Amino acid sequence: RRTRVGIIGAGPAGLLLGHLLHRQGIDTVVLEARTRDYVERRQRAGILEQGTIDVLRECGAGARMDQEGLRHDGIELRFDRQGHRIDFPSLTGGRSVMVYAQTEVVKDLIALRLEAGAPLLFEAEALAVEDFHSTAPRVRYRHEDAEHVLECDVVVACDGFHGIGRRSLPADALRVFEREYPFSWLGILADVPPSCDELIYAHHERGFALHSMRSPKVSRLYLQVDRDETVDAWSDDRIWDELATRFAVDDDWALRWGPITDKGITPMRSFVAEPLRHGRLFLAGDAAHIVPPTGAKGLNLAVADVTVLASALVDWFAHGNETALDSYSDTALRRVWRAEHFSYLMTTMLHRDPREDAFGHRLQLSQLRYTVSSTAAATSLAENYVGLPLI
Ligand code: FAD
Ligand code: DHB
Structure with a gap:
């Protein structure tokens, strides 16, 4: 042939x-x-x-x-039990992303x-x-x-x-x-409407969590887990409990639970x-x-x-x-x-690294606060997230 x-x-x-x-x-x-x-x-x-x-x-x-x-015109960075929105169009001359x-x-x-x-x-x-x-x-x-x-x-x-x-x-x-990272992502697909309109990237002392979606009826969520973790160790209840803990905020937001239809673990690598x-x-x-x-x-x-x-x-x-x-x-x-x-x-800004100490944790929080309070820092995140123009 x-x-x-x-x-x-x-x-x-x-x-x-x-x-x-x-x-x-x-x-x-x-x-x-x-x-x-x-x-x-x-x-x-x-x-x-x-x-x-x-x-x-x-x-x-x-x-x-x-x-x-x-x-999607923005994402939420969630840390210290509070959400902070990064708006893409206003920071990038009108650019945004799509969930598809x-x-x-x-x-x-x-x-x-x-x-x-x-x-x-x-x-x-x-x-x-x-x-x-x-x-x-x-x-x-x-x-x-x-x-x-x-x-x-x-x-x-x-x-x-x-x-x-x-x-x-x-x-x-x-x-x-x-570069290998000492953690993996456990990803799930669930038949439940997303608990948010935009993605939530959550920094938590127990580890990172991400709330994404596939449609108005299907949610996609991720949890940072240990590198050698297997899906067998994660029952549906344990997953939802852990997600609820990591996304918890001080206002009355709540995570909706539903039947999980797919579960998988991805190692993290550069x-x-x-x-x-x-x-x-x-x-x-x-x-x-x-x-x-x-x-x-x-x-x-x-x-x-x-x-x-x-x-x-x-x-x-x-x-x-x-x-x-x-x-x-x-x-x-x-x-x-x-x-x-x-x-x-x-x-490195969002995950808990078991090799890091309290100093590293404080640096992460400082960088997160800077990202959501400085227009320069937010612009840098936004223009990279929506993607630099194709050459
Ligand atoms: P692939 O999508 O991997 O396609 C390669 C294809 O080649 C496959 O269909 C494979 O079956 C085929 N193939 C392999 N070997 C052979 C062979 N010898 N002969 C013929 N065919 C072969 N990115 C994100 O942005 N967010 C995520 O949540 C995310 N999750 C991921 C989860 C996993 C498990 C993996 C592996 C990747 C994930 N990615 C994620 C990355 C993203 O999906 C990939 O960057 C994207 O799929 C790259 O596309 P590709 O076509 O280069 O490679
Ligand atoms: C999804 C995956 C990601 O890695 C990400 O940063 C945002 C969304 C997703 O699968 O929806």
Whole structure:
């Protein structure tokens, strides 16, 4: 089998790249290890930056998002039993974010691709990328109990942190930057209307908690838990009790409880593997970098990477101009590092770090108070949260 651009992974990065290239008449094949059902149900991110919303709209993938997505003009920072609102539009020249789940973005992009009749193979696991320093890179993959080869002009690894794209490279080809955090997130989905209109990021001495949502009837909440914690240790009652404790305030606000429909634990990590180009193999999204989820940046970075890469590939395929492709790695990494820093800052400001002492706790509270009382500090949070403009 042959194609121009072989794309490994049908997460947001791979699907959007496939869609953007297909619209420009560039032939692609997307290989996905899992089933369609699995990738459409996997619970992950929920916040789209303004730049992500714009990209999805402009490429014709924003219709249901515009119908069902919830525009959010701010967030609440909650600490010391009090809430403080950060308003986005007034601090960022009118920008805001949207609550529209990653599952829905993925469903919309899969539907568009299948409608267009473009190749998307589920249960097709890439095994290795070969010959990427030649002009004919290949992906070996397994599909329907047989091994196949996909011959390409270019291969893009959009196969997430545990994918094989990055691991096909020799160790000395990559410079890796990494930080692990001594805690994880327990995330739940619950059939109960959200107890708030906007997201609440709560700092508490027992640990961080986040109240998000998926729709007017479905809540999404997260709790900081120990790094080696398992979901078995967390009964529904224990989860709601702990959430109620961490969100408690002095006024009459109350957390609504309801049936939990999904539970999962995510470790927290910062990770960047540079550069993003190795001959004819490109890395994009989580395959190249991970942020801890506190800044809501992971999905948005994946979209930014492939937006830059798609336009560079079009320049090259349609006009023979390789300049943008040569600078893809540098261009994308500038944005990646801004998001790495912001995600690190949000994470360290809001979580209880078992390695820190009372001094660290006081510094966090001071930074939180400064963030909600200084326009300069609030502006910095707001402009990073809504996302800096795509280059
Ligand atoms: P992915 O979405 O990981 O997609 C990669 C795809 O490649 C997957 O479908 C995978 O099945 C496929 N694949 C892997 N290996 C192969 C192979 N060998 N062959 C073929 N296909 C392969 N971000 C937030 O902002 N907020 C959150 O709450 C949040 N929660 C998260 C929870 C978890 C458990 C994880 C892992 C991530 C979370 N993120 C969150 C981050 C965000 O979801 C990711 O940044 C985003 O999914 C990145 O998109 P991607 O397309 O690069 O990678
Ligand atoms: C969600 C996840 C995040 O990591 C975040 O910062 C905000 C919202 C969510 O899943 O809704």
